[in-house]
Amino acid sequence: MRIWVPRDAAAKALGAEAVVAAIRAEADARGLEVEIRRNGSRGMLWLEPLVEIEEGGARMGFGPVTAADVPALLDGRLQGLGPVEEIPFLARQDRLTFARVGRIDPLDLGQYEAEGGLAGLRRALGMDGAGIVAEVTDSGLRGRGGAGFPTGIKWETVRRAPGPRKYIVCNADEGDSGTFADRMLMEGDPFCLIEGMVIAGLAVGAEKGFVYIRSEYPDAIETMEAAVRIARENNILGRVLHSSHDFDIEVRVGAGAYVCGEETSLLNSLEGKRGVVRAKPPLPALEGFLGRPTVVNNVISLATVPVILEKGAAHYAGFGLGRSKGTMPIQIAGNVRFGGLFETAFGMPLGRLVEEIAGGTASGRPVKAVQVGGPLGAWFAPARFDTPFGYEEFDGAGGLIGHAGIVVVDDTADMRAMARFAMEFCAVESCGKCTPCRIGAVRGVETIDRIAAGDASAVPLLVDLCETMKDGSLCALGGFTPYPVMSALEQFPEEFAGVREAAE
Template identity: 65%
Template sequence: MSALRIYVPGDAAAVACGADDVALAFAAAARKRNVAIEMIRNGSRGMLWLEPMAEVATRRGRIAYGPVTPTDVDGVLEAMIADGGPHPLCIGVPDEHPFMQKQTRLTFARCGVVDPRSLDDYRAHGGYAGLARALEKTGEIVDVVTRSGLRGRGGAGFPTGIKWKTVAEAKADRKYIVCNADEGDSGTFADRMIMEGDPFVLIEGMTIAGIAVGATKGYIYVRSEYPHAIAVLNDALHMARRGGVLGGSVMGSSFAFDIEVRVGAGAYVCGEETALLDSLEGKRGVVRAKPPLPAHKGLFGRPTVINNVLSLAAVPLIMDKGAEFYRDFGIGRSRGTMPIQLAGNIKHGGLFEVAFGITLGELVDDIGGGTLSGRPVKAVQVGGPLGAYFPRALFDTPFDYEAFAARGGLIGHGGIVVFDDGVDMARQARFAMAFCAVESCGKCTPCRIGSTRGVETVDRIIAGIERAKNLDVLTDLCNTMKFGSLCALGGFTPYPVMSALTHFPEDFGAPTRLEAAE
């Protein structure tokens, strides 16, 4: 009889909930029963409220159980041995779970399914088909990516194909592909999940980018807060080199491309692309003025493609299935799918990849199941620390770059943080300013000084000192930061501040709308 194949995620979120202990418990329980098992530390499927979620391969496909604690393991193993038999924690076939059925998994198709440390498993699940196609028609890669409508998933939403075209057309002795994996926004973890659960898709995407624009070296800049992702990436890069898909001759072609992982050092601003480039060069992570664009003068002054993890990870599928396949998902100018991250005080938190156009309300209430605390949802922050707070009244906003912008917000990197009615929005506005003050790189005045003055002004408003005057000061200050800052840190900090003030004035000491009407 072949060994029982058991999956216990090695994803950091699963590990934080005890997956390592669960894996050890399975090994011990199997030894005790004298059952041969093969343990695979897969990524997470993204149903994070069910982590640690263990799975067993059966004749009916994979059967999942979760959330599993070490004390559950004996019983769960017994059910697993009975070909995925019943158990109170059994959730059946994971792909048939309602949370998964409502998704369109393109970028995350393999995440949680494959063994992230197996190149063979990646290939068996369609990996490297995109690169093979790209090598057949290297001159068309940029055009395919452009036609797919893919826009930068890091937050700015800039068309990826146009960026690549600029670098492809630039003349230089060296060019670089840089992956921005400095996923610092609270409420976001999609980059981390891909790096930990399906690292080869990122490596493949970067390799295709390198071939498209004529770059031979790539860097993945990962934040130091992600030690698991760094370890998986380094293992995967080693395997990719050994497997001939990275290095002097990519898949036997005349193209050379290699990738190195570089680790950040706890500076949020390094998620801004030009600060990231300075950091990669070994400098303080200070934002550069644009122009010149990184596509013209990027890393070490050379033409550089700098893209977010999710942008690059979308490319292999686009090359494999074609631009039209990807473009047919989504609405308006937001094409394809967005891996949305449901986070914070939410019942069913996790990774939800879906075509653009789903409403905020569907995401928070229907998919996410409301708050974990069971209390009413008061506000959701979309797009990280620089994203706006949305009240329930705006829950009909469709998830789309332009629709969010029209309502004074942004989708950013796709993180949604839910707050219940216990949240004090004046305190959140103060935090936004305080965070900006701590993380400002210091280069431009509106951000460096405006954020500190912002904290002081919010404090005065909360304390009721010359409230009307200070509200004017805060509004004016936000205006200056928004239009006068060099980058999104100072430029977007006004989003959470002004949205909190606009939608929740009662938290800033104003009479509630109801009282005011009386």
């Protein structure tokens, strides 16, 4: 009997290790031959730990399973969920980047290859750098870390940049609230990220890459370090698949500063310096790590490259909406019935994601608002739920997709308090490089407190402060902090002491 139990951090937090220990103990007591395999999470977090038993070529799901459920599980008395691939939340997805996550042992290279791994790299080895970049450009892939900048343009800039040495840097400093896709990918399919970085290296002429992971992700760090060792032992790193190309990867651990999710702060930290924002220009594509041309991409951006090279740019570009090509792993969190990761083609309306896919609120109360794009993202009330999930569409509605985390709150949420949290978060996490962020966030907290005390004259001050921060900050931290504040002001004026009119 083969049993799969996730070793993903979310599953472990919900008791997966206790379930594994109980299965081993019960099997030994009964004299049963049981093979326990560890996989990544399927992303249906309300079912974790999700245990899967292979039966006749299918994997039957049971969850959430506790250690006390194990005797019934082995007896066949525990009520199941049927074939895992047919669970509606999973069956309705367009899984391209996350196709293998949950299906394979993350550190089994043989399984990775059997499920399509390395096909993209092998194709890339038969192409020149310009051809690889053209394929990525034609796919329409854009940065999945927040800004949505076309990946192919960034790669072409680095490819053409002069310099004796170039670098690939993977930004795995996933700090936004309600986001966990990077962690899930690294813990569930690390070779996919490694393959994507190697292809990037081939494309731009880089021989060294770094994965910068936040220290709060010990499981991802452990898995990535193990995967890098296995990749070296099997010539995926080093002399790449016995070709003439050399590429290696080093895992670096950050100290958990939110601002290091911004690419230039990350580069400073990677160089052993204080994590503060660099002024641009020069761009990292021209003067990045150690002053050399550097590709800085998010985990999901790089992990999507192998499927583009494997299936072709046209296949990937066939998914999506307008200029938002391909799929997006949307992370559903907050007050929801079905929280987890849902990868789908761009274009699904926000309301469908919240009400249909996420199942509405876990509390059963009406949805009041959804914050999209992390703690610096705008709030969307139900009146805006018809907004399609796409970069330009969200920008036109006054928001941003960011890292595609959505956090749902019900009608008991205090939107003024939510706005205050955004300002306070920025005040705490600011690197202090620029005045609008360093000073503005502190003044913003004070101004919101004045509004809470009934000072109507503070509302226009808050509006002016937000405009100053948005236009004057060097990085996204200060520049985007006004989004949650202004969207809350606009859509919930009655919660700001009923004095929104004063701002107008």
